[in-house]
Amino acid sequence: MNANGATLVASNIHKAFGDHEVLKGVSLSVARGEVVTLIGASGSGKSTFLRCLNLLEMPQQGELAIGTHKFTFGKGMRAANDAKLALLRRSVGMVFQHFNLFPHMSVLSNITEGPVQVKGMAQSEANELGRDLLAKVGLADKADTYPSRLSGGQKQRVAIARALAMKPDVMLFDEPTSALDPELVGEVLSVIRGLAAEGMTMVLVTHEMAFAADVSTRVGFMNAGVMAEIGTPEETIRQPRSERLKAFLSRFH
Numbered sequence: 001m002n003a004n005g006a007t008l009v010a011s012n013i014h015k016a017f018g019d020h021e022v023l024k025g026v027s028l029s030v031a032r033g034e035v036v037t038l039i040g041a042s043g044s045g046k047s048t049f050l051r052c053l054n055l056l057e058m059p060q061q062g063e064l065a066i067g068t069h070k071f072t073f074g075k076g077m078r079a080a081n082d083a084k085l086a087l088l089r090r091s092v093g094m095v096f097q098h099f100n101l102f103p104h105m106s107v108l109s110n111i112t113e114g115p116v117q118v119k120g121m122a123q124s125e126a127n128e129l130g131r132d133l134l135a136k137v138g139l140a141d142k143a144d145t146y147p148s149r150l151s152g153g154q155k156q157r158v159a160i161a162r163a164l165a166m167k168p169d170v171m172l173f174d175e176p177t178s179a180l181d182p183e184l185v186g187e188v189l190s191v192i193r194g195l196a197a198e199g200m201t202m203v204l205v206t207h208e209m210a211f212a213a214d215v216s217t218r219v220g221f222m223n224a225g226v227m228a229e230i231g232t233p234e235e236t237i238r239q240p241r242s243e244r245l246k247a248f249l250s251r252f253h
């Protein structure tokens with residue numbers, strides 16, 4: 001944890017693809033146990049920002065501190081070495097819209113792969129951890145099933161269990177329910193709600209406004225590559241200040 005109590009501090013993050021500046025100095029500080037939801041129109045930079053938080057994208061400018069891992073980006077930056085990147089990524093779990101499970105592996109193997117291959121955990125210990133996590137996401141009976149036999153909601157719950165198996169300090173979710181049939185959304189949201197109740201630190205991108213209002217400690221509105229508004233759910237969702245945010249929210253009524 002940092003001196004200011006934050007477990008994740010992103011400061012002035014800039015990211016461009018060619019001459020397209022997608023993030024124009026985005027800052028976000030997340031305290032341990034907070035759930036921060038990012039909302040905003042398609043193309044506003046939400047996914048790029050999340051990907052910068054685990055360095056799937058390398059920002060061109062700014063600073064990032066997660067737990068004890070610190071990076072300063074910029075022209076003078078020495079290339080971050082692979083070991084340093086790997087350590088940061090280990091402490092940040094990520095769940096995507098499309099579940100990205102390994103199709104040729106059983107559900108249990110999907111979950112144990114990271115702890116065994118990356119952390120060197122004994123397979124027997126990883127299996128025990130994997131079974132505990134499957135129980136936690138309500139899939140205790142699916143350990144030996146292959147992903148192709150699961151519904152979208154079940155696949156996403158496996159993806160969450162897989163990310164949790166690395167015991168991350170922070171979990172990032174990028175539209176975890178957007179690819180799901182409506183009747184499967186609730187089962188995934190309820191797993192995320194359970195993690196929030198346990199005090200997991202999370203940054204989440206979603207269009208599920210009622211859920212965001214309910215589960216988030218803060219909600220940030222991204223617009224054209226900046227954090228245009230951020231506050232409590234009450235402030236951001238119920239009392240939006242800018243016309244842009246009002247217009248964005250009106251689509252969900």
Ligand code: ADP
Nearest residue numbers: 017020022040041042043044045046047048049
């Ligand atoms: P959001 O998640 O809010 O919809 P994104 O972060 O996915 O927004 O995208 C923001 C902008 O960045 C879009 O214009 C998108 O086309 C662009 N972008 C994202 N990733 C890349 C990439 N790898 N290469 C080029 N442009 C990209």
Ligand code: MG
Nearest residue numbers: 046047048174
């Ligand atoms: Mg996106």
